[in-house]
Amino acid sequence: MKIKTKLVISFCIMLFVPIFLASLTIWGFSQIQVKNIEATYGIKNGKDYVWTNTLQLINRATKEDFEDLTRVAETDPDRFTDEEFLQEVQERLHEKSSFLTIRKAQKLIFQGQEDSALFIDYPDYGAQETEGSVSTYIDAEDQVLIKQIDFQFSDGDKGSAFIITSTKSVVPEVRNLVSEAVVAIFLILFLTAMLMIIWIYQSLVTPVRKLQMASDNIKEGNLDFQVDVSSQDEMGELCRSFEAMRQRLKDNAEEKIRDEKENRVLISNIAHDLKTPITAVKGYAEGIMDGVANTPEKLDKYIRTIYNKANEMDTLINELTLYAKIDTNRIPYNFAKINATEYFDDCIEEIGLDLESRKIGLAYYNYVDNDVLIIADPEQLRRVIHNIVGNSIKYMNKSQGMINIRVKDVGDFIQVEIEDNGRGISAVDLPYIFDRFYRADASRNSATGGSGIGLSIVKKIIEDHGGKIWATSKEDTGTVMYFVLRKYQEVYNE
Numbered sequence: 001m002k003i004k005t006k007l008v009i010s011f012c013i014m015l016f017v018p019i020f021l022a023s024l025t026i027w028g029f030s031q032i033q034v035k036n037i038e039a040t041y042g043i044k045n046g047k048d049y050v051w052t053n054t055l056q057l058i059n060r061a062t063k064e065d066f067e068d069l070t071r072v073a074e075t076d077p078d079r080f081t082d083e084e085f086l087q088e089v090q091e092r093l094h095e096k097s098s099f100l101t102i103r104k105a106q107k108l109i110f111q112g113q114e115d116s117a118l119f120i121d122y123p124d125y126g127a128q129e130t131e132g133s134v135s136t137y138i139d140a141e142d143q144v145l146i147k148q149i150d151f152q153f154s155d156g157d158k159g160s161a162f163i164i165t166s167t168k169s170v171v172p173e174v175r176n177l178v179s180e181a182v183v184a185i186f187l188i189l190f191l192t193a194m195l196m197i198i199w200i201y202q203s204l205v206t207p208v209r210k211l212q213m214a215s216d217n218i219k220e221g222n223l224d225f226q227v228d229v230s231s232q233d234e235m236g237e238l239c240r241s242f243e244a245m246r247q248r249l250k251d252n253a254e255e256k257i258r259d260e261k262e263n264r265v266l267i268s269n270i271a272h273d274l275k276t277p278i279t280a281v282k283g284y285a286e287g288i289m290d291g292v293a294n295t296p297e298k299l300d301k302y303i304r305t306i307y308n309k310a311n312e313m314d315t316l317i318n319e320l321t322l323y324a325k326i327d328t329n330r331i332p333y334n335f336a337k338i339n340a341t342e343y344f345d346d347c348i349e350e351i352g353l354d355l356e357s358r359k360i361g362l363a364y365y366n367y368v369d370n371d372v373l374i375i376a377d378p379e380q381l382r383r384v385i386h387n388i389v390g391n392s393i394k395y396m397n398k399s400q401g402m403i404n405i406r407v408k409d410v411g412d413f414i415q416v417e418i419e420d421n422g423r424g425i426s427a428v429d430l431p432y433i434f435d436r437f438y439r440a441d442a443s444r445n446s447a448t449g450g451s452g453i454g455l456s457i458v459k460k461i462i463e464d465h466g467g468k469i470w471a472t473s474k475e476d477t478g479t480v481m482y483f484v485l486r487k488y489q490e491v492y493n494e
Helices: 003-041 054-061 063-075 077-081 083-094 172-219 234-289 296-327 340-357 378-394 442-448 454-464
Strands: 098-104 107-111 134-138 143-152 158-166 336-339 361-366 373-376 402-410 413-420 468-474 478-486
Touching (some): 054 063, 063 077, 063 143, 063 158, 077 158, 172 234, 340 378, 340 402, 373 378
Parallel strands (some): 361 402
Antiparallel strands (some): 098 107, 098 158, 134 143, 336 373, 413 478, 468 478
């Protein structure tokens, strides 16, 4: 989820969720409190007055008492002088935060709550406009509602009965409801804001801290860690980009270490392999200078040996130069259309002369049609064949050495097979023979020479031609090298 979307959602949640929850909470509280009010004061449909007209609610709390006293005033007004009756009425009113006062001829003859009655300016006789009217009186101490019932005693004196209700103390459930609603709204706002803060904090600050730790690790040179963030927002994308950068840096560092190690191995191998022919050249040159080669035959042998050893050194140096070009992907290819049959016939004829001089047999079979063409670099492809055949010669351990070369047509490709009957390659070493600097037996190879990069060069050249190379081998039986090259096909546009 995008950060922009999260902010919009957060705004909507903070705006509408508190309103909804507060409304739901207030509604729930009001249902409970209204039921309490109705049960306590005997009011019906109290919910109609709790929020819209609290004064009317207070008025209805003493409605039944007012009606009872009105009937008494009409039927037996002298009961308002009965102390026992008045105390009974006062007890009922007291439960409703109200009290009763009786006035006769401008004199208060009964006060249900004298301390409060002292501060009330009672209305005159006949002041009520309608039956059961309510007056409101406000002073510094309290706000009261007065219900007035006017009547005449049997002796002719005017009398008034007052039901006084203090709005300061009446219906505490209403006040509790308001206070509880305020607390609930505050808690809802607080919890909603807290949840939003935690959500946004985890979405933004947590990834930032991980990035900070990752940056510190990279600054210290430590790349063995992982920035693990699963979120799909902009911060998650940033963390994944940072993780990709870290992995790239780690791969580059590992590749650099590996290249440095391989370069050290190459230098060591080249130095070791150059040492043997250089030693031979020096030895034979000293023999000539010291007069050991005192016959034309010996002199010719010494000179040829020096020449051959110089060629070995030249081959090693050429391999090193080509390896440097391969390592930087700068092999100078010159691709051209080549007739497969003619090219391999010429190549094998050249190889045959060298094998004949070494007393190694050669069998050549070409099963490709005369008109088959391939796209290849003639020089680099010849290097492939010479390197493979050179390896076969180098590790030939049979007195009757034999190399078979077969060129086959396999659909869209031609397949070249070079088979020898040499010492072969073990199953353990076979998967690694095309790796750079790999030597199946270092001690054995030190005697036969070789930098360990010949087959890796062969693999690189074949792959750059769009082909593939592999090998099969059996120890003490021989090895077969295979490589395939794609045929050239004309593309016709209709």
